[in-house]
Amino acid sequence: PRHRRPGACRARGKPSSRAAAGDFEQRAQAVIVASGGIGGNQALVRQNWPARLGTPPAHMLCGVPAHVDGRMLGISETAGARLINRDRMWHYVEGIENWDPIWPMHAIRILPGPSSLWFDATGKRLPGPLWPGFDTLGTLEYLRHTGHDYSWFVLDQSIIRREFALSGSEQNPDLTGKSWRQVAKRAIGKHAPAPVEAFKQHGRDFVVRDTLEELVAGMNALAGNALLDAAQLRREIEARDRQFDNPYSKDSQVMAIHNARRYRGDRLVRVAKPHRLLDPSHGPLIAVRLNILTRKTLGGLETDLQARVLGHDGQPLPGLYAAGEAAGFGGGGLHGYRSLEGSFLGGCLFSGRIAGRAAAAAVA
Numbered sequence: 213p214r215h216r217r218p219g220a221c222r223a224r225g226k227p228s229s230r231a232a233a234g235d236f237e238q239r240a241q242a243v244i245v246a247s248g249g250i251g252g253n254q255a256l257v258r259q260n261w262p263a264r265l266g267t268p269p270a271h272m273l274c275g276v277p278a279h280v281d282g283r284m285l286g287i288s289e290t291a292g293a294r295l296i297n298r299d300r301m302w303h304y305v306e307g308i309e310n311w312d313p314i315w316p317m318h319a320i321r322i323l324p325g326p327s328s329l330w331f332d333a334t335g336k337r338l339p340g341p342l343w344p345g346f347d348t349l350g351t352l353e354y355l356r357h358t359g360h361d362y363s364w365f366v367l368d369q370s371i372i373r374r375e376f377a378l379s380g381s382e383q384n385p386d387l388t389g390k391s392w393r394q395v396a397k398r399a400i401g402k403h404a405p406a407p408v409e410a411f412k413q414h415g416r417d418f419v420v421r422d423t424l425e426e427l428v429a430g431m432n433a434l435a436g437n438a439l440l441d442a443a444q445l446r447r448e449i450e451a452r453d454r455q456f457d458n459p460y461s462k463d464s465q466v467m468a469i470h471n472a473r474r475y476r477g478d479r480l481v482r483v484a485k486p487h488r489l490l491d492p493s494h495g496p497l498i499a500v501r502l503n504i505l506t507r508k509t510l511g512g513l514e515t516d517l518q519a520r521v522l523g524h525d526g527q528p529l530p531g532l533y534a535a536g537e538a539a540g541f542g543g544g545g546l547h548g549y550r551s552l553e554g555s556f557l558g559g560c561l562f563s564g565r566i567a568g569r570a571a572a573a574a575v576a
């Protein structure tokens with residue numbers, strides 16, 4: 213956890229001065245570029261945004277620190293390196309603006325359990341199988357074709373306390389503090405983990421109300437439009453609630469909820485007990501405006517199997533190596549267009565080991 217006085221000055225993840233103070237030259241027998249991707253540079257993200265994901269959002273948040281600015285990729289390219297698979301990227305759609313930011317436009321990603329109802333900006337429920345936490349890039353593609361940059365989760369207190377996890381080490385003091393006692397608290401009580409409750413209270417994307425009509429009025433006020441109709445949302449929510457009346461629902465989100473609860477771990481700390489969303493004993497009702505946030509760069513500097521950076525002629529540039537996200541997690545795009553969630557660090561470590569060994573062997 214971060215221990216910091218409110219308002220205290222800190223510089224982690226923020227851009228440093230860009231005023232040139234002079235030139236310097238440093239020479240080495242081998243240079244390994246391991247500077248990360250481009251997610252902190254929204255102009256570069258928009259420039260490389262793939263057509264298959266629709267148009268780039270006008271408004272998005274940053275899921276990575278400002279140093280992930282892609283600058284070293286441009287510098288390497290100027291030195292003759294070949295950048296490939298630039299249009300491969302991995303961004304999330306469940307971004308909330310951090311009320312206590314570390315870096316500019318700092319987004320926290322909600323890692324959602326399966327029970328929240330997901331609506332587009334106009335109040336239309338997202339189609340299956342685009343349920344919370346199911347298909348990151350599929351949902352991004354769908355939402356980019358709705359004509360709006362944001363979407364909504366609608367849930368209640370019983371769901372938020374079980375199902376909202378927040379991405380980022382400082383958001384999970386129980387896990388990073390290795391405290392089983394704290395982790396066990398996720399299974400009991402009415403409250404969500406403290407960082408989630410703090411977002412519910414301070415986060416500008418959260419609307420918390422007792423009735424659906426008040427909730428929808430709050431959502432429209434937050435969005436600054438009148439796109440949502442309380443009667444339409446009520447129809448959708450009641451239709452979903454009815455699906456819990458029998459054990460063999462035909463709503464595939466409800467089926468997924470039942471299925472997830474067959475696993476004891478998920479039943480205890482990850483998936484809320486099925487209940488009617490409009491039952492006041494599970495309230496208050498909560499709506500969360502979800503923004504797109506940048507995160508991973510799946511393309512980058514092309515290398516051979518020894519992590520040597522290749523030039524435009526396909527030959528290694530003498531002394532230059534690349535590893536990690538700067539090399540698309542290895543080679544210039546180890547994952548292809550998609551990836552298994554949470555499997556990125558493996559490519560960083562693996563390509564880093566290869567680059568380190570190859571560079572050491574070359575200069576020995």
Ligand SMILES: Cc1cc2nc3c(=O)[nH]c(=O)nc-3n(C[C@H](O)[C@H](O)[C@H](O)COP(=O)(O)OP(=O)(O)OC[C@H]3O[C@@H](n4cnc5c(N)ncnc54)[C@H](O)[C@@H]3O)c2cc1C
Nearest residue numbers: 246247248275276279284380536537538554555556557560
């Ligand atoms: C909140 C969050 C959660 C994540 N969760 C997961 C997860 O659960 N599983 C997973 O697999 N991945 C996850 N990732 C992705 C993963 O953390 C990154 O892909 C990985 O850290 C990239 O490692 P890297 O060493 O290639 O680059 P980085 O970690 O970005 O490091 C690059 C380094 O280079 C430095 N640098 C950059 N430019 C320059 C320059 N010009 N001069 C000098 N230094 C420079 C930077 O300061 C930085 O120290 C997450 C990322 C974030 C932000």
